[in-house]
Amino acid sequence: MKPQTLSYKEFVEDMLGEGGFVYIARCRKLAEKGYKVINLSIGQPDTPTPDGIIKVAVHSLILEKFTSYTETPGIPELREAIAEYLNERYGSDVSWEEVIVGPGAKAALFLAIAAYVREGDEVLIIEPAYPAYSEIAKVFRAKPVFVSLRFENTNGFRLDIEALVEKITKRTKMIVINNPHNPTGTVLTGKEIDAIVDIARENKLLILADEIYDNFVYDGAFRSLLSYPDWRDWLLYVNGFSKTFSMTGWRLGYLVVDRRASQVLRKLAVNIWGCPTSFVQKAGARALRDHGIRKWVEKLVRRYREMRDLMYEGLQDLYGVEVWKSRGAFYLFPRIKRFLNTVGMGIEEFVEYLIDNYQLIVLPGSVFPDKAGEGYVRFSFSASREEIVEGVKRFREAVEELLSRAK
Ligand SMILES: Cc1ncc(COP(=O)(O)O)c(C=O)c1O
Known part of the structure; x- marks a missing residue:
């Protein structure tokens, strides 16, 4: 009998994973061996979910025993809270029926791409990019086409x-x-967003907007793609709870699409995840509606602005390290090409060197798809003051040591 052949190779073997996840296990193993590891590689707030949110989840789970399936796009209470929240922030007119909740923003991205992208289609992605966009597109045999952001230092x-x-x-x-x-950490200007929207309108393209960092803006204004009155004609909007409310492990995110499309997309959602986790949804609704939790988010963002400045100050005078003070999200992405050339190391080799010798974990830019991140390194400043001071100290020592050896 002919042996059964699995065809996963065709689709999955060349797929990129997500860099930050690789280092979670690495970090844990080093810590178990007694090392004091500084992990600045992962994109999540350094603080636990606010108590107010946890209490609602516990109440809903233990006392209400809210443990059954829910409607596929999520309970109305949560979808209404999401629509209200977005409309208040962006002056939009999203109806609760246009919200589809799923297990994380990543799931929402999957739903959007799975629903609209087919073999031979091209998906324009601004790089360096979060890997999921290109990797999901490739599953549907579409072609990711990259447009590079240009680094202009200051x-x-x-x-x-x-x-x-x-x-x-x-x-x-x-x-x-x-x-x-x-x-x-770039925040596109209103003019740039206007231009992108015009391009989409003229060429009849869809825009898949991932605004998961929309609360993390430190300088200047942020324009949401939801703020255009004709958004229903071209927008698939994704956001979630992971970053804003420090809920990465809860898995809660959402897609907003016009009412007609949302009726169809929920058929795809029911066949993939059925419904979002029941009691987590109740907690999500509280996160959006609670005044105290909003204040908590504001305080978190104020602290991250300070941490950004602290990290920037610590890195900006190092030889061969060109760092720009990002305006949003919680990352610095310095170009370290000149340093690497001087010491004769590749980016991954250098990152391994940092882990082995300094127990400092940062993300090599090479983990991002295509080649745009080569020669860059991503630092997350969603960390405590102590961790940032210590992480920067270790990074400086490593750079200075390698430079002195190269002389
Ligand atoms: C740009 C971007 N989009 C989406 C996500 C995924 O978010 P979630 O945890 O809601 O799946 C992340 C997480 O790192 C991200 O950085």
Whole structure:
């Protein structure tokens, strides 16, 4: 009999994982061996979920025993809270029926791409990019087409709108916009967002907007793609609870699409995850509606602004390290090409060196798809003051030691 062959290779073997997740186990193992590890590689707030949110989940689980399936797009209470929250922030007119809740923003991204992208379609992605966009597109045999952000050092990373337009072909289906941006910390200007929306309208393209860092804006204004009155014609909007409310492990995120599409997309959702976790939904509704929790978020963002400044100050005068003070998300993404060339190391080799010799974990830019992150390193400043001071100290020592050896 012919042996059964599994076809996962075709789809999955070349798929990129997500860098930050790789280091979770590594960090735990080093800590178990007694090392004092500083992990600045992962993208999550350093503080637990606020008590007010945890209490609602516990109450709902233990006292109400709210443990059964719910409606596929989520309970109305949560979808109403999401619509109200977005409308208040962005002056939009989202109806609760246009919200589909799922297990994380990542699941919402999957739903959006699975529903709209087909073999041969091209998906425009601004790089360096969060890996999920290209990797999900590839599962559906679409082609990720990358447009690089240009690093201009003191001006940060700039989007070249003309370069974006040049990449549009007859096959282009969708532009993915992650704003504020992981990993560079760029916040696109209102003018840039206007230009992208015009391009989408003119070329009849969809915009998949991932605004999961929308609360983490430190300088200047943020314009949401939901704030355009005709958003229903071109927008698939993704957001979630992981970053804003420090709920990464709870798995709660959502997609907003116009009412008609949401009726169809929930059929796909029911076949993938059925419904979001019941009691987690109650907690999510509280997170959005509770005044005290909003204050908690504001305080967190104020602290991260300080941590950004602290980390920036610590890194900005190192030889061969060009660091720009990011405006959003919670990352610094310095270019360290000159340093690497001087010491004759590749980015991954250097990151391994930091882990082995300094027990400092940062993310090599090479984990992001395509090549745009080569020669960069991502630091997360969602950490305590002590961790940042110690992490920067270790990084400086490593850089100085390697430079002195290279002389
Ligand atoms: C840009 C971006 N989108 C989506 C996610 C995933 O969020 P969630 O935990 O809600 O799946 C992350 C998490 O790192 C992210 O950085």
